[in-house]
Amino acid sequence: MRRVLILGAGTAGTMLANRLADQLDRSWSITIVDRDDDHHYQPGYLFIPFGTATAKQITKPRSSFLPPRVAFVRSGISRVRPDDNEVDLDDGRILGYDWLLIATGTVPRPDLTPGMGDGSLWYRKVFDFYTMAGALALQDVLAGFRGGRLLVHITEMPIKCPVAPLEFAFLADDHFRRRGLRHKVDITFVTPLDGAFTKPIAARELGNLLEDRSIRLATDFAVERVDNEHSTLIAYDGRELPFDLLVTVPLNTGQQYVFESGIGDESGFVQVDKQTLRSTRYDNIFAFGDATDLPTSKAGAVAHFAVELFGDNFQAAIAGRPLPNAFDGHANCFIESGRGEALLLDFNYDTEPLTGRYPLPLVGPMRLLGRSRINHWGKLLFEKLYWQVLMRGRSLPVPTLMSMAGKDQED
Amino acid sequence: MPTNTVKGHTFEVNDEGFFINRDQWSEELAVELAALIDVELDEAHWAPIRFMRQDSARTGVTPTLRRLQTVGGFDVKELYRLYPGKPVKKMAWLAGLPKPVGCV
Numbered sequence: 001m002r003r004v005l006i007l008g009a010g011t012a013g014t015m016l017a018n019r020l021a022d023q024l025d026r027s028w029s030i031t032i033v034d035r036d037d038d039h040h041y042q043p044g045y046l047f048i049p050f051g052t053a054t055a056k057q058i059t060k061p062r063s064s065f066l067p068p069r070v071a072f073v074r075s076g077i078s079r080v081r082p083d084d085n086e087v088d089l090d091d092g093r094i095l096g097y098d099w100l101l102i103a104t105g106t107v108p109r110p111d112l113t114p115g116m117g118d119g120s121l122w123y124r125k126v127f128d129f130y131t132m133a134g135a136l137a138l139q140d141v142l143a144g145f146r147g148g149r150l151l152v153h154i155t156e157m158p159i160k161c162p163v164a165p166l167e168f169a170f171l172a173d174d175h176f177r178r179r180g181l182r183h184k185v186d187i188t189f190v191t192p193l194d195g196a197f198t199k200p201i202a203a204r205e206l207g208n209l210l211e212d213r214s215i216r217l218a219t220d221f222a223v224e225r226v227d228n229e230h231s232t233l234i235a236y237d238g239r240e241l242p243f244d245l246l247v248t249v250p251l252n253t254g255q256q257y258v259f260e261s262g263i264g265d266e267s268g269f270v271q272v273d274k275q276t277l278r279s280t281r282y283d284n285i286f287a288f289g290d291a292t293d294l295p296t297s298k299a300g301a302v303a304h305f306a307v308e309l310f311g312d313n314f315q316a317a318i319a320g321r322p323l324p325n326a327f328d329g330h331a332n333c334f335i336e337s338g339r340g341e342a343l344l345l346d347f348n349y350d351t352e353p354l355t356g357r358y359p360l361p362l363v364g365p366m367r368l369l370g371r372s373r374i375n376h377w378g379k380l381l382f383e384k385l386y387w388q389v390l391m392r393g394r395s396l397p398v399p400t401l402m403s404m405a406g407k408d409q410e411d
Numbered sequence: 412m413p414t415n416t417v418k419g420h421t422f423e424v425n426d427e428g429f430f431i432n433r434d435q436w437s438e439e440l441a442v443e444l445a446a447l448i449d450v451e452l453d454e455a456h457w458a459p460i461r462f463m464r465q466d467s468a469r470t471g472v473t474p475t476l477r478r479l480q481t482v483g484g485f486d487v488k489e490l491y492r493l494y495p496g497k498p499v500k501k502m503a504w505l506a507g508l509p510k511p512v513g514c515v
């Protein structure tokens with residue numbers, strides 16, 4: 001028996017398990033490990049604080065998306081020992097492998113910013129929404145919030161779904177407007193970047209939208225600590241932003257076991273070749289999704305496009321041949337902009353998000369970087385696609401590598 | 412591609428003025444560039460710049476503030492004292508490297 005071991009049964013791990021179950025013959029065993037059986041549709045975390053999604057709606061059992069021939073092991077992972085081809089689990093078991101596929105994602109670490117996770121205001125005035133617990137706690141707080149200073153804050157890049165904090169700001173604007181309280185709430189978007197987004201054209205379009213919605217923008221903000229006594233966010237350059245409610249995206253790192261296994265960089269992300277996703281240190285290890293150090297967005301769509309290209313590469317790797325497919329960093333994501341509308345971004349390693357239409361030139365139907373209701377429905381439809389298409393190991397009806405068709409080129 | 416010329420040295424830059432080709436950089440050029448932003452390079456200023464040159468030669472990307480802290484062992488407050496305002500951007504520019512983006 002040849003053994004494939006998948007670590008993490010989230011977005012990428014579940015897609016891999018389904019693909020490999022179809023692709024590999026019965027001389028292979030496929031095992032997948034995760035610490036629990038609750039698969040969260042994470043884009044739904046954005047809607048829970050505003051009461052437009054519930055925990056129940058966005059949670060399904062991981063096991064129901066895994067094919068029968070895949071063995072599901074429920075335990076935490078404590079260490080990979082790549083020189084022995086073995087993985088140690090928290091429950092004491094040891095799993096051996098011939099091929100290891102790492103898909104354990106990234107984790108918010110509020111404990112790494114002084115005064116954040118360890119402060120007295122944590123989950124009283126300071127919240128994250130990148131976890132189910134944080135999103136649920138925020139729902140109560142937002143419902144009771146009647147005015148004051150709201151900071152929507154990114155601690156440091158990279159974070160998964162880098163546009164989610166912007167979406168949170170737009171949805172908060174909408175939320176308070178509908179409650180007739182908008183004039184009493186001062187919203188500031190606080191970012192370590194020098195604009196609303198990293199890439200220039202998107203930064204310009206999104207920056208304009210923030211201005212339209214009277215959301216202030218504080219850029220180049222490298223946070224030093226949260227001052228719990230004075231409810232203030234303090235930057236290294238001395239700037240101080242007082243708040244009544246701080247919604248932050250804490251530093252995102254790879255999982256603790258990655259640090260401890262010596263297979264990642266200083267932020268715990270597994271170092272991989274950016275075209276093949278093969279570990280730069282171990283030929284029989286690949287990594288997918290948020291767990292990697294790929295220089296593109298950490299997003300479900302990226303994980304999907306990379307998994308699509310892996311099948312052929314894996315066959316070649318098994319046969320000891322060069323890997324045929326090269327990933328281009330293709331990412332796309334919808335950005336909820338409030339008021340029932342959304343924007344769509346489509347980009348890769350080399351091409352920044354441009355305006356235009358997607359997936360077909362001129363007709364679209366979706367507008368790139370412009371707001372529309374269709375995009376908003378696209379975002380809602382994505383949840384259905386996620387469970388029914390992606391998590392079953394099927395393909396999305398859009399190109400895997402990025403296409404320039406329909407994009408307006410500026411110079 | 413736009414170019415910039417300082418004291419007879421010409422180098423290619425992007426539209427924000429960052430170097431495109433790290434090989435067009437030299438220590439003498441860094442000294443001239445530093446003068447333009449009112450920084451006089453002493454040993455304390457050089458240490459993070461040298462680290463950034465060496466580290467990026469290996470990794471292919473400009474190190475972030477966090478990497479300067481965790482891998483380089485630099486004190487962030489001290490970096491802000493040496494290069495007030497936007498230390499990583501200033502240092503990347505002086506080191507002839509692309510602007511650090513920490514990705515999308």
Ligand SMILES: Cc1cc2nc3c(=O)[nH]c(=O)nc-3n(C[C@H](O)[C@H](O)[C@H](O)COP(=O)(O)OP(=O)(O)OC[C@H]3O[C@@H](n4cnc5c(N)ncnc54)[C@H](O)[C@@H]3O)c2cc1C
Pocket residue numbers: 007008009010011012013033034035036041042043044045046075076077078103104105106129130160161164255257288289290291298299300301302303332333334
């Ligand atoms: C608020 C929010 C909004 C988002 N919106 C979008 C969007 O609109 N579009 C989009 O494409 N993406 C979006 N994303 C990002 C998307 O959810 C992630 O990029 C995607 O889930 C990454 O998949 P993954 O498999 O790499 O990691 P995950 O799906 O996070 O899976 C990792 C798995 O590993 C398990 N694991 C980790 N460590 C251990 C351990 N030590 N032991 C055992 N198990 C472990 C975890 O339990 C988890 O199940 C959003 C994310 C958030 C938080």
